[in-house]
Amino acid sequence: MEFTKMHGLGNDYVYVNCFRETIDFPSEFAKRISDRHFGIGSDGLVLIGPSSAADFKMEMYNADGSAAKMCGNGIRCVGKYVYDYGLTDKTEITVETESGIKPLCLYVRNQKVEAVCVDMGAPRYNAHSIPILSEKDMIIQEPIEISGKVYRMTGISMGNPHAVVYVEDVWDYPVKAIGPVFEMHPRFPERINVEFCKVIDRSHIEMRVWERGTGETCACGTGACAAAVSSVLNDLTDEEVTVTLLGGELNVRWDRAVNRVYMTGPAARVFDGVL
Ligand SMILES: N[C@H](CCC[C@H](N)C(=O)O)C(=O)O
Numbered sequence: 001m002e003f004t005k006m007h008g009l010g011n012d013y014v015y016v017n018c019f020r021e022t023i024d025f026p027s028e029f030a031k032r033i034s035d036r037h038f039g040i041g042s043d044g045l046v047l048i049g050p051s052s053a054a055d056f057k058m059e060m061y062n063a064d065g066s067a068a069k070m071c072g073n074g075i076r077c078v079g080k081y082v083y084d085y086g087l088t089d090k091t092e093i094t095v096e097t098e099s100g101i102k103p104l105c106l107y108v109r110n111q112k113v114e115a116v117c118v119d120m121g122a123p124r125y126n127a128h129s130i131p132i133l134s135e136k137d138m139i140i141q142e143p144i145e146i147s148g149k150v151y152r153m154t155g156i157s158m159g160n161p162h163a164v165v166y167v168e169d170v171w172d173y174p175v176k177a178i179g180p181v182f183e184m185h186p187r188f189p190e191r192i193n194v195e196f197c198k199v200i201d202r203s204h205i206e207m208r209v210w211e212r213g214t215g216e217t218c219a220c221g222t223g224a225c226a227a228a229v230s231s232v233l234n235d236l237t238d239e240e241v242t243v244t245l246l247g248g249e250l251n252v253r254w255d256r257a258v259n260r261v262y263m264t265g266p267a268a269r270v271f272d273g274v275l
Pocket residue numbers: 011062067068069070071072073074160161193211212213214217219220221222223
């Protein structure tokens with residue numbers, strides 16, 4: 001079976017062209033190939049296949065085999081794959097996902113896609129995160145008790161669930177200790193992706209992420225979008241921000257006039273392989 005290893009800012013997945021391959025048990029397969037010692041090594045698995053409603057279809061599975069409804073870094077790499085490997089010559093395509101059809105704009109240089117802008121659609125936020133204005137020196141957010149300490153979070157869905165938490169120092173934060181407790185908290189029956197963010201100014205956020213089903217990753221596209229939407233809702237940033245993650249930078253713009261979030265960033269191919 002042929003596969004391609006790709007990443008978006010270090011958020012790496014194994015990509016399989018399901019126009020040519022068949023994966024009978026994708027959840028088990030995702031767990032096996034994601035193992036960084038006994039498998040290929042990745043944050044999960046992305047299947048690219050035909051769609052009756054869009055140009056292509058994307059399915060995504062976390063490293064623990066759980067299915068995710070959307071993957072921002074992954075869908076940019078899908079755009080790169082289908083163009084670079086000749087499945088399309090269009091630079092405006094649509095990709096069907098479990099959280100709806102996403103339009104992509106492919107930025108090409110020397111016949112290869114270097115970056116992609118994804119229309120991620122409308123953000124959704126739970127009742128606890130009704131749009132609220134920050135009061136002076138105070139952000140009103142939903143309290144949640146984690147390991148005996150009360151945190152405040154803003155819950156945002158980008159087709160997959162995210163909890164956005166603001167911290168003093170992102171790079172020094174105990175993400176691997178706090179992340180899994182958030183992920184498994186009874187408040188989140190489907191588990192949660194959690195972003196630990198620091199707002200630098202009204203157009204710049206720093207962020208690390210603990211991903212549901214995978215753990216800390218170098219980047220999370222849907223997480224960056226959730227952090228941007230949360231920061232606008234909490235009146236901490238303007239509608240367009242640069243999000244700095246471990247693996248690099250994404251541009252996120254929430255166009256509230258049309259209520260759509262646009263994410264732009266790179267997509268990279270590492271190697272082709274055969275299992
Ligand atoms: N890394 C992905 C998100 C995966 C989300 C997955 N962990 C889940 O929702 O279960 C991204 O770039 O958006």
